[in-house]
Amino acid sequence: MRARDALKQALREEFVPTLRAAGFKGTYPTWRLQVGDTTAVVTILAGQYNEGTYGTFEGAMSVVTPAWKEWLESEFSGGWYEPRKPGREQYWDGIARLALTPLNRSGGRSGWTIDSVDDAEIVARQMTEALNAGQLANLLRLTDHAELLADLTTITSSPPFAKFHDNGWHWDAGYPDALIAHAVQLSDHGGPGFKAACQRLERWGNPRPKAINAAQWARERAARLGNEEQPNRH
Numbered sequence: 001m002r003a004r005d006a007l008k009q010a011l012r013e014e015f016v017p018t019l020r021a022a023g024f025k026g027t028y029p030t031w032r033l034q035v036g037d038t039t040a041v042v043t044i045l046a047g048q049y050n051e052g053t054y055g056t057f058e059g060a061m062s063v064v065t066p067a068w069k070e071w072l073e074s075e076f077s078g079g080w081y082e083p084r085k086p087g088r089e090q091y092w093d094g095i096a097r098l099a100l101t102p103l104n105r106s107g108g109r110s111g112w113t114i115d116s117v118d119d120a121e122i123v124a125r126q127m128t129e130a131l132n133a134g135q136l137a138n139l140l141r142l143t144d145h146a147e148l149l150a151d152l153t154t155i156t157s158s159p160p161f162a163k164f165h166d167n168g169w170h171w172d173a174g175y176p177d178a179l180i181a182h183a184v185q186l187s188d189h190g191g192p193g194f195k196a197a198c199q200r201l202e203r204w205g206n207p208r209p210k211a212i213n214a215a216q217w218a219r220e221r222a223a224r225l226g227n228e229e230q231p232n233r234h
Helices: 003-011 015-021 066-076 117-141 145-156 175-186 192-202 209-233
Strands: 025-027 030-035 038-046 055-064 096-100 112-114
Touching: 003 015, 003 038, 003 055, 003 112, 003 117, 015 117, 038 117, 055 117, 066 175, 066 209, 096 117, 112 117, 145 175, 145 192, 175 192, 175 209, 192 209
Parallel strands: none
Antiparallel strands: 025 030, 030 038, 038 055, 055 096, 055 112
């Protein structure tokens, strides 16, 4: 049996029921949970080298918010990003992207290796243990916008090269991406914190066009949402 098929079968024992109990829907390799306008995603990523009974795999989790989806569609459509319909969100769409981390990591590895059906059963059990050890609870916590913003505020308030990844978040370009995420998410609300986030993004010591674009985009979105909400206040 191929490694992927062996893992898929083994995950049905405990891993998938654990996700189902939390409200997730979907089938291997991706499951989703809708919480208001936010989507939590859990997916299994296969490594580049998978042949026969051998395979490497990672568990990945993310939180997808409307603000972040709009930013991705505005900035990257036509390039690497493919807009997705509601209910089709992928791990890569997330403003918060986290790895499902083995409880007993060896050599700094964040994934699992399978070379037999027995290995697949062990890996599935370890993935379930990781979910139940607080990692799934943390993902669900981040579907609360206040909790998400609190984490983003902590990360962006740290020194630029501090170990902000200790929060468990993954960023493609490191700290600047965290600044962008903070400003984009705050565009839902505006206010002094939002203004400061945009200014911090624009003052970043090694400015990139994407960072400047993000600050301007976030301001325009906040203004648009404010204008849309204004008639409802009367």
